[in-house]
Amino acid sequence: MSRGDVLVDAAWVESHLDDPSVVLVEVDEDTSAYDKGHIRGAVRLDWKTDLQDPVKRDFVDKATFEQLLSDRGIGNDHTVVLYGGNNNWFAAYAYWYFKLYGHDAVKLLDGGRKKWELDSRELVTDVPDRPKTQYTAKDQNTSIRAFREDVLEAIGQQNLVDVRSPDEFSGRLLAPAHLPQEQSQRPGHVPTAKNIPWSKAANDDGTFRDDEELTALYGGAGVDLGKDTIAYCRIGERSAHTWFVLHELLGVPNVKNYDGSWTEYGSLVGVPIELGDGS
């Protein structure tokens, strides 16, 4: 797999705006961003109401995912191009989610909504009317999803990559600095985890750094890419960005995203937690 198979630039998107085999999908943390303007033809997925079970903390099941994509007019043969705000955090999360349910042809728009806006490219408010499809999903591919038991077993054995900011990793903050800090769970990180913030994989404009820089980034931080890897953050969206870098851009096998992440791990009774800046 090469970068071109998983990542497209704005020029590619502009030249495929009227391509019937391509569906643009915007996924944002701020789900109102789409209403203010989106790339022409793009449909919206709401990471919270569309992709999370409304009752228990988990993903929607296969049948609900199939219904969701059918309603949005996304078919099994479509190439799905995802983009969003926050340097593609939630777009990367949706990318990983599409892969989890077995959709092969998925790509990310490099730089996401931010670069598109900073380049002053066109955004529209018209919502496209796409014909419904009959989407069929596969069973979840859990080879790319880590659960809490996997994380506990990985301590000292596999790479644990904590992609939160240094202040969250050390325990000085409980949440990213643009969010209020009132969570109740314990601060810190999983013992033996390396802190490689997701942001180090991206340029200021939100595009990904090149493969050479990315390889040097993880190698320099002591991550042995020959070992299995679990990435985590606070709720699994920033670590989906790093999962994309490791698994999709660099082609590292056996990388899992732990979507429970710190909000689950930091609330578990009796599990080991490390404070401070790590080794």
Added chain:
Amino acid sequence: MCGAVAGGPDIDGIDATKEAVIQGIVTSDGQPVSPAYVRLLDASGDFTAEVPTSATGQFRFFARPGAWTVRVLAPGASVDRQVHAAVGEVADVTVTV
């Protein structure tokens, strides 16, 4: 939009006595800039957080006390401002691009 409101967003509803708030507004020729992106960099220059400006050009971070750099990205511009955050204080920044 008819002119920029001075300062950051309204602090109502936030218990500012417990937070170290950095906030402000991005303007160009006296008008609020939206979209612009505001990045918060720590004392080592490492990225900590980023928010888009609101329709009124405003932004806010809940930081930890200390020295920070606020970096504003707008179409065709990138501007840095040094800011000091302290618990119970609201550091207000006006950035002109």
